[in-house]
Amino acid sequence: MPVRRNSARDRARRELGQNFLIDRGAARRIADLLDPSPVPVVELGAGRGAITRELVHTGQPITAVELDPHWADQLRDECPGVRVITGDMLEFRFPRAPHVVVGNLPFGITTAMTRRLLGTPCWSEAVLLVQWDVARKRAAGGNQLTAQWSPWYEFRLCGKVSARSFRPVPAVDGGVLRILRRAGPLVPFGEHRRYQRFVEEVFTGRGRGLTEIVRNVTGCRVRGLPALPRDLTAEGWARLYLETT
Incomplete structure (x- = not known):
């Protein structure tokens, strides 16, 4: 059985x-x-540097973002070749040059950080350790957030990480979500706000089944649609948007 520690720092981490x-x-x-x-x-949420140390072996330049000054200082001492930024990942200014992202996201801000990341340019892929259910749902599709961003990104599930692999031990397992920016967008990015409003309106629209919802939202009768919004693929959402707007 793992020993539960109850220091002020551990309590703050749980909160x-x-x-x-x-x-x-x-x-x-x-x-x-x-x-x-x-x-x-x-790297977002570097913490004690478990992922940081593995990244060092790649030989790629690394910028590690960590909120806690204690762990940020420790990283500077133990990984002198890594640029360490002490600060909130939600406020971090991402590079304007090409880069990739990796991170162990705090479970409490997973959705907020994911939304911010998806709206940020210049990165080509992100490998994120999040709650298992979140990773699974994002990769499987069928939810509004994934649908709103699927014309520009692919979401892939890359395995489960046991809750016992963390300290403190969380109540749920972790999941690894890999997000890849599409080389060829399914919808022009300049239309992303309009597209995302469209997806929201369809997900929240009234009607018995997707065909009726789309007719109520757009005034268009579209044949061959699946039963519900959650059943549409990324390509299906893009095609529906382009055909009805």
Whole structure:
């Protein structure tokens, strides 16, 4: 049985939904998922540096973002080649040059950080350790957030990380979500706000089945649609938007 620690720092970490990854094998698998191209890496929520140490072996330039000054200072001492930023990942200014992103996201801000990341340019892929159910649902599709961003990104599930791999031990397992920016967008990015409003209106629209919902929302009768909004693929959403707007 793992020993539960009750220091002020541990209590604060639990309140923020932050859990340190201590499984070196899991950290290595996460680092290995990144494209080996020699582009800079931004690591979010570096914590004690489990993933950071694996990233160092790639030889890529690394910027690690950590909110807690204690752990940020420790990272500077232990990984002198890493640029460490002490600050909130939700406020971090991402590079304007090409880069990739990796991170162990605090469970309490997973959705907020994911939304911010998806709206940020210049990164080509992100490998994120999040709650298992969140990773599974994002990759499977069928939810509004994924549908709103699927014309520009692919979401892939890359495995489960046991709750025992973290300290403090969370109540749920973690999941690794890999997000890849599409080389060829399904909808022009300049239309993303209009497209996302369209997706929201369809998801929240009234009607018995998707065909009736679309007719009520757009005034268009579209044949061959699946039963519900959650059943549409990324390509299906893009095609529906382009045909009805």
